[in-house]
Amino acid sequence: MTYSPRLRRRANFFVFLAMLSVVAGSVLLGGDIERRALVAASQVALLRPTGSAQWISLEPLAEMIGDGEMCEWQPASATQSLATALLQERDAPGGNAGRSSDSAIQVDLSQRKPVRMIRDPYAAYSSVAVDPTNNEVVLTDENLFNILVYNRTDNTPPAAKMTEPKRVIGGLKTKIEFQCGLYIDPQNGDIYAVNNDTVDTLVIFSRQAKGDVPPDREVETPHGTFGIAVDEEHHEILLTVQHDSAVVTYRKTAKGGESPIRLLQGDHTLLADPHGMALDAKNDVIFVTNHGSVHQVRPGDVPREGTMGRGFGKSNWPLGWNDAVPGSGKNLPPSITVYLRNARGDTAPLRVIQGPKTQMNWPTGIAFDPRRNELFVANDMADSILVFDASASGDVRPIRVLKGHKSRIKNPTGVYIDAQHDELWVANFGNHSATVYKPTASGDTPPLRVIRSGPEDQPALSIGNPHPVGYDSKREHILVPN
Amino acid sequence: MHAITYDPIHDEFSVPQQFGQAVLTFRGGANGEEPPLRVIQGSLTQLQNPDRLDVDPVHNEIFVPQDDVVLVFPREAVGNVAPIRVLKGTQMPVGRVAVAVDPVHDLLVVGGSQSGVGGRLLIYNRTDQGSTKPRAVIGGPRSGLGTVQGPFGVYPPRNEIILGSRIGRRGEISEMASENFYVGVWSTQDNGDIPPRFLIGGPHGVLRQVRGVALDPTHKSIIVSDKRLNAVMTFYVPEIF
Numbered sequence: 001m002t003y004s005p006r007l008r009r010r011a012n013f014f015v016f017l018a019m020l021s022v023v024a025g026s027v028l029l030g031g032d033i034e035r036r037a038l039v040a041a042s043q044v045a046l047l048r049p050t051g052s053a054q055w056i057s058l059e060p061l062a063e064m065i066g067d068g069e070m071c072e073w074q075p076a077s078a079t080q081s082l083a084t085a086l087l088q089e090r091d092a093p094g095g096n097a098g099r100s101s102d103s104a105i106q107v108d109l110s111q112r113k114p115v116r117m118i119r120d121p122y123a124a125y126s127s128v129a130v131d132p133t134n135n136e137v138v139l140t141d142e143n144l145f146n147i148l149v150y151n152r153t154d155n156t157p158p159a160a161k162m163t164e165p166k167r168v169i170g171g172l173k174t175k176i177e178f179q180c181g182l183y184i185d186p187q188n189g190d191i192y193a194v195n196n197d198t199v200d201t202l203v204i205f206s207r208q209a210k211g212d213v214p215p216d217r218e219v220e221t222p223h224g225t226f227g228i229a230v231d232e233e234h235h236e237i238l239l240t241v242q243h244d245s246a247v248v249t250y251r252k253t254a255k256g257g258e259s260p261i262r263l264l265q266g267d268h269t270l271l272a273d274p275h276g277m278a279l280d281a282k283n284d285v286i287f288v289t290n291h292g293s294v295h296q297v298r299p300g301d302v303p304r305e306g307t308m309g310r311g312f313g314k315s316n317w318p319l320g321w322n323d324a325v326p327g328s329g330k331n332l333p334p335s336i337t338v339y340l341r342n343a344r345g346d347t348a349p350l351r352v353i354q355g356p357k358t359q360m361n362w363p364t365g366i367a368f369d370p371r372r373n374e375l376f377v378a379n380d381m382a383d384s385i386l387v388f389d390a391s392a393s394g395d396v397r398p399i400r401v402l403k404g405h406k407s408r409i410k411n412p413t414g415v416y417i418d419a420q421h422d423e424l425w426v427a428n429f430g431n432h433s434a435t436v437y438k439p440t441a442s443g444d445t446p447p448l449r450v451i452r453s454g455p456e457d458q459p460a461l462s463i464g465n466p467h468p469v470g471y472d473s474k475r476e477h478i479l480v481p482n
Numbered sequence: 483m484h485a486i487t488y489d490p491i492h493d494e495f496s497v498p499q500q501f502g503q504a505v506l507t508f509r510g511g512a513n514g515e516e517p518p519l520r521v522i523q524g525s526l527t528q529l530q531n532p533d534r535l536d537v538d539p540v541h542n543e544i545f546v547p548q549d550d551v552v553l554v555f556p557r558e559a560v561g562n563v564a565p566i567r568v569l570k571g572t573q574m575p576v577g578r579v580a581v582a583v584d585p586v587h588d589l590l591v592v593g594g595s596q597s598g599v600g601g602r603l604l605i606y607n608r609t610d611q612g613s614t615k616p617r618a619v620i621g622g623p624r625s626g627l628g629t630v631q632g633p634f635g636v637y638p639p640r641n642e643i644i645l646g647s648r649i650g651r652r653g654e655i656s657e658m659a660s661e662n663f664y665v666g667v668w669s670t671q672d673n674g675d676i677p678p679r680f681l682i683g684g685p686h687g688v689l690r691q692v693r694g695v696a697l698d699p700t701h702k703s704i705i706v707s708d709k710r711l712n713a714v715m716t717f718y719v720p721e722i723f
Binding site: 106107108109110111112113114115116117118119120142143144145172175177198199242243245272273293294295321322324325326327328329330331361381463464465466467468469470471472473474475478479480481482 | 484486487500515524534659682684694695703710713721
């Protein structure tokens with residue numbers, strides 16, 4: 001877990017807002033109103049069931065802070081019945097209230113609004129791919145859960161708030177959530193988008209898809225898929241599986257609950273929290289970026305079938321956490337591991353790029369440029385793009401590093417080589433932007449073009465799948481792991 | 483990362499690292515690429531899929547739920563250490579399980595969800611170990627505990643358990659978002675199929691896929707994460723503090 005200076009400044013900003021709201025609330029709600037509220041709250045503790053309505057709380061409406069971004073408020077009608085039914089259970093004759101220590105306190109705060117909400121109102125780009133046939137660029141958004149399509153040559157003017165996408169695919173029907181991998185079919189423009197961690201489904205949309213529409217095709221995947229590579233020659237889809245340190249391969253036309261046709265998993269693979277994946281079709285090898293955390297799974301000759309959940313009974317399904325060997329976990333240095341495309345089972349990599357000279361720090365997206373035999377790595381935590389010779393092995397320095405304030409690279413998670421137009425694309429999760437360079441760019445080189453999803457001066461919150469939340473009472477900071 | 487716990491006495495926070503089967507503890511003011519103060523990891527730990535945890539700063543212990551057991555480590559443990567206690571509850575839910583410690587009343591609350599059963603809260607004595615029957619179980623159709631959504635908190639001064647849950651069965655769409663999510667408050671003295679004492683933020687409120695809950699008693703607030711909104715919200719709820 002790391003906190004960049006930007007995150008720290010942002011945290012301080014929210015702490016300041018929180019303190020401001022408390023002070024403002026005291027001023028606005030002070031005196032008699034606050035006293036009455038406190039008295040009312042105290043009375044709640046004294047209330048007992050009477051069979052008739054009782055005043056149980058005074059609830060001042062909270063002012064929104066910031067830009068007022070808030071979900072649309074829902075009518076309370078249906079709600080009331082659900083909430084009331086639950087609450088009435090406490091006092092229902094023959095109910096269970098008697099087993100409670102104090103069954104009298106029953107308060108419905110289901111319609112209470114938050115006094116503060118930390119939420120980024122703008123798209124946070126996580127992966128990128130170009131559709132050269134249609135001259136479009138496609139970006140996934142891990143914040144608002146959309147797939148966004150722009151003209152490839154769009155360039156957001158410095159004074160503009162953002163560039164509006166040509167098309168947006170998003171909504172509950174789309175099954176789009178924390179999307180991190182992307183592939184555009186060069187033949188027909190179909191969009192293959194990988195969900196990580198929450199939806200366990202590869203969704204495939206036609207190029208014409210728009211709005212809240214179901215995917216044209218979907219494939220059930222293991223939990224925690226991240227990167228995607230598609231082999232057009234052999235008609236295969238390859239996906240990395242972060243949680244189980246594996247690579248699964250499907251038929252390109254797979255759909256529904258179809259099993260993978262191949263599985264790469266095991267100690268010898270050196271897969272360790274794999275993320276991005278790139279294919280060198282000519283040499284028939286795949287490159288996988290690994291963050292480094294890994295554990296052993298039940299070794300040996302057990303059948304590679306799913307043993308739980310949606311993978312139960314499916315062939316070539318990764319062994320999951322219930323097959324993890326207790327106490328076998330370790331944290332390895334980040335790496336790029338290289339395999340034959342059709343490697344299966346517990347197969348060692350052909351080569352490994354790993355070590356301090358590589359500068360890798362959460363290497364995430366990866367792209368292969370066959371013209372120069374180069375690998376481009378989105379180096380998330382170092383705010384850089386690392387370029388390696390694709391034949392490299394061991395602890396080697398990148399042949400180029402693209403990094404710096406002028407480059408505008410911030411927490412890059414997606415990278416793409418547009419060979420047709422000789423351009424390098426970067427999806428910057430940390431600053432609402434996708435940036436374009438010459439593939440030979442190096443050092444602190446400004447981008448050729450920028451597509452922004454939000455105002456230039458609006459910091460990205462970098463929240464992605466906030467599961468737990470903590471509170472540092474000493475500093476009055478909210479801790480948000482992602 | 484599916485849990486984080488701040489220890490106000492020692493000014494530290496701890497997180498589980500599921501893939502590397504580790505528990506990491508950092509300085510409270512950690513910033514940037516700062517290494518953890520302590521790491522629990524190795525063959526003796528029995529850590530298999532550490533996903534959640536809680537720290538008891540009073541008795542200096544770390545509780546790590548895992549499948550149908552709870553592993554207890556000394557708070558200051560470093561490296562490859564065995565747990566000092568292992569609780570194997572006879573009614574322990576399996577799957578995603580979270581824990582919260584009440585160091586004042588010496589209680590351990592274990593929450594989890596089971597397919598076909600829904601969410602359950604099991605209340606143990608803090609020092610229970612081995613195969614032990616819980617002193618109380620909260621759950622059932624009237625409880626509204628469709629699931630235990632994530633890390634939750636206890637508030638010892640009022641014997642409260644505060645957690646995110648949902649009403650009703652999961653449907654395909656509601657896997658991603660639903661209006662049935664809420665934050666509920668039960669008592670550590672409840673036992674049985676008991677509805678929550680308070681409903682906060684839902685059902686049919688602002689929440690769409692509630693996850694973790696943290697408490698800020700000083701400001702009489704709870705802090706709630708929501709996956710679908712990809713947001714963190716603060717609710718002012720003086721009624722529960």
